[in-house]
Amino acid sequence: AQKVTQAQTEISVVEKEDVTLDCVYETRDTTYYLFWYKQPPSGELVFLIRRNSFDEQNEISGRYSWNFQKSTSSFNFTITASQVVDSAVYFCALRGRSSGSARQLTFGSGTQLTVLP
Amino acid sequence: DTGVSQNPRHKITKRGQNVTFRCDPISEHNRLYWYRQTLGQGPEFLTYFQNEAQLEKSRLLSDRFSAERPKGSFSTLEIQRTEQGDSAMYLCASSLDVGARGGYTFGSGTRLTVV
Numbered sequence: 088a089q090k091v092t093q094a095q096t097e098i099s100v101v102e103k104e105d106v107t108l109d110c111v112y113e114t115r116d117t118t119y120y121l122f123w124y125k126q127p128p129s130g131e132l133v134f135l136i137r138r139n140s141f142d143e144q145n146e147i148s149g150r151y152s153w154n155f156q157k158s159t160s161s162f163n164f165t166i167t168a169s170q171v172v173d174s175a176v177y178f179c180a181l182r183g184r185s186s187g188s189a190r191q192l193t194f195g196s197g198t199q200l201t202v203l204p
Numbered sequence: 205d206t207g208v209s210q211n212p213r214h215k216i217t218k219r220g221q222n223v224t225f226r227c228d229p230i231s232e233h234n235r236l237y238w239y240r241q242t243l244g245q246g247p248e249f250l251t252y253f254q255n256e257a258q259l260e261k262s263r264l265l266s267d268r269f270s271a272e273r274p275k276g277s278f279s280t281l282e283i284q285r286t287e288q289g290d291s292a293m294y295l296c297a298s299s300l301d302v303g304a305r306g307g308y309t310f311g312s313g314t315r316l317t318v319v
Contacts, residue, residue, distance in 0.1 A: 091246075122307065130293065130315075132247070134307030178246050190260050191237070192308065194246030 089114045091181050093195035100169050101203050108164045108198045110179030116140075121155065121162045122180040122192065132178070138162065169202045176200070208311035210296050216317045217286055224282045225314045229298030236279050237308065238271055239295040240264065247295055253279060286318045 090113040100106045112121065123135040136146065138155055146153045150167045166173055176199050180192040209228040217223050229236050234255050239247035250269070252260040255276035265271075268286075273279040283290055293315050297308040 124307075124310075129312060131312040132295065132297075132310035134309065137307050180246070190252045191249035191262070192239075192247070194248070196244070196246050 089116075089181050089183055089193040091179050091193055091195035093177075093179055093198050095198045096196070097199045097201070099201045099203060102171060103168050105165060105167050106169050106200065106202075108166075108177050108179075108200065110162045110164065110195060112160050112162065112179070112181045114181060114183050116183035116185050118184045120182045122182070123153070123162075123164050124178045124180060124194075126176040126178060126197070128175070135164075166200075169200075171202050171204055174200060174202045208296055208298055208309050210294075210311035210314050212314055213312065214315045214317075216319060219288060219318055220285055222282065222284045223286060223316060224280055225294055225296075225316075227279045227281070227296030227311060228277070229279070229296070230309055231277075233298035233300050233309070234276065235299045235301065236273055237297040237299075238279070238281055239297065239310075241293040241295055241313070242291075250281075250294075283316075286316075288318045291316055291318045 092111045095109055119140045121138045125133040125135055136153055143155050143157055152165045154163045176197045178197045179195045182192050211226045215223055236253040238250040240250055241247040249262050250265050251271050253273040256273050268284045271281045293313040295310055295313045297310045299308045
């Protein structure tokens, strides 16, 4: 069984603050893939990043950065210098490689981020 | 091709009625997925197609639900004898391969309200 936990239900920050969204996952697969998606009020899930379990390098893309730590089963997402347009629900998701998990994403319950002007 | 298209965007139906949703994936994507999202929750997997073959179905997909992808292009999801518990956002996604190196591309969803 796979599980993704996003313990932070809601976070509010003031514009230009840095914010970290936590993601903890559980899987028995030795190879797996982790994703982050953004869901703005329009409802469409926007792909942000895909990370393989065998690649523990952290990644930075503009104001976004991701910290993957296999030892603690965490894949945290940091937004630097947040902007009002970053306000959305953010989902962490997991896809395994074993039968029954290889073709589906298991999502966390999401974190609602509100960036105040 | 601008992305995954879903129709209708919103559907209100009376309990007991049948509803059908349509998904048009990105044209070169041969993998197609349906998810259901209830308020305050993440999406939950319903079913997966590779071309026209339905290869996986979740236990969430009761016998009132049926999905098709007749020519390996667009897909339909039908719910028969709708119940209030079926009220949710139904999301469609597609990918070029099951590994989804570029991520799964999601549509904007169909929001179903059963009254």
